[in-house]
Amino acid sequence: xxxxxxxxxxxxxxxxxxxxxxxxxxxxxxxxxxxxxxxxxxxxxxxxxxxxxxxxxxxxxxxxxxxxxxxxxxxxxxxxxxxxxxxxxxxxxxxxxxxxxxxxxxxxxxxxxxxxxxxxxxxxxxxxxxxxxxxxxxxxxxxxxxxxxxxxxxxxxxxxxxxxxxxxxxxxxxxxxxxxxxxxxxxxxxxxxxxxxxxxxxxxxxxxxxxxxxxxxxxxxxxxxxxxxxxxxxxxxxxxxxxxxxxxxxxxxxxx
Numbered sequence: 001x002x003x004x005x006x007x008x009x010x011x012x013x014x015x016x017x018x019x020x021x022x023x024x025x026x027x028x029x030x031x032x033x034x035x036x037x038x039x040x041x042x043x044x045x046x047x048x049x050x051x052x053x054x055x056x057x058x059x060x061x062x063x064x065x066x067x068x069x070x071x072x073x074x075x076x077x078x079x080x081x082x083x084x085x086x087x088x089x090x091x092x093x094x095x096x097x098x099x100x101x102x103x104x105x106x107x108x109x110x111x112x113x114x115x116x117x118x119x120x121x122x123x124x125x126x127x128x129x130x131x132x133x134x135x136x137x138x139x140x141x142x143x144x145x146x147x148x149x150x151x152x153x154x155x156x157x158x159x160x161x162x163x164x165x166x167x168x169x170x171x172x173x174x175x176x177x178x179x180x181x182x183x184x185x186x187x188x189x190x191x192x193x194x195x196x197x198x199x200x201x202x203x204x205x206x207x208x209x210x211x212x213x214x215x216x217x218x219x220x221x222x223x224x225x226x227x228x229x230x231x232x233x234x235x236x237x238x239x240x241x242x243x244x245x246x247x248x249x250x251x252x253x254x255x256x
Contacts, residue, residue: 003069004079005113006121008106010152011044011072011084011135012144017092022049025086033071043071044082046105052097052234054105057082066109074139076125081109089145099211100236103155106132107162117159132156151211158211158237161252182244188254189230196225197244205243208253211236230255 019025026047033039044057045066060068072082083105085098110117115131123129125138134152135143181198197203202224208217216238219228233255240253 002063003067003077003081005067005081005109006079006115006131007123007129008081008083008109008132009073009135009138010102010132010144010148010155011082012089012094012148013047013084013086014088014090014143014145015086017087020050022051022053022055022086025049026055029084037071039071044084045070046082047084047086048098048101048105049086050095050098052095052101054101057084066112073135074125074141076123076138079123085144085148087145089148090142091145092147094148094151096210096234096236099151099155100234103158103162103211103237106155106159110159111163117156117163130156132159154211154213162237162254182242182249184240184242184251184253188256190235190256191229191231193228193230193253194225195228195242198224201245203242203244204246205241205248207241208233209239209241211238 013025013029015025029047030042033042041059042057045068046057047055049055056065058068058070066081070077070080070082073080083102085094085102087094106117110131117132120128120130129137132152132155134149135141136149183196185194195203195206202222203226204220204222206217206219206221206226206228207215210216216233217228235255238253238255239250242249
């Protein structure tokens with residue numbers, strides 16, 4: 001059945017966290033949903049592995065994968081798309097790669113449907129259900145696990161940022177180059193990032209933070225121009241803090 005999506009519901013599989021055979025995990029979910037639950041197929045539209053691989057869930061037949069009506073949200077699946085992250089996030093932290101893939105999937109889907117990731121909309125189970133919401137926002141369940149659920153607000157903000165960047169609304173270079181004499185390029189980036197401060201002020205510190213707010217890079221320098229090799233950083237949306245003359249500038253950074 002074709003389904004006009006207004007909410008993306010986030011789940012976890014609640015299984016083990018040490019099974020790296022993700023295809024087998026998806027297969028087991030298929031068997032559980034079809035044999036034990038008696039459903040026609042996997043209940044989710046998409047599943048995301050620890051390494052960020054996105055798997056298709058419910059067979060859409062002639063429909064689009066993101067618009068086929070699933071079986072995942074408290075028996076009230078109309079106008080929802082289900083995304084399941086593999087793992088038990090009551091006991092483990094969701095990996096950065098999985099969160100990054102989730103952000104990309106959400107940005108694509110919400111951009112396609114012209115939905116605001118920070119907004120809420122009426123649903124039969126919740127009068128103010130977030131456009132991005134957890135399973136527990138619809139009925140009594142621990143899903144998607146406390147460690148994932150507590151990150152959903154940040155996921156919403158990062159999705160909003162990614163959508164802005166995809167729409168060309170980023171101000172990371174234009175405003176900095178004309179207003180603050182600070183150049184950051186390229187952005188998005190997949191190899192070397194260059195940061196240049198025009199005279200007379202030198203760059204003193206550069207910090208990069210991930211989607212959890214954890215610092216993954218802290219570089220001290222005293223140059224006008226510096227380069228950073230980010231090829232080893234997982235793709236996704238980050239924030240970069242650059243200190244020049246005791247003033248710290250912050251902007252978003254997309255790593256591909």
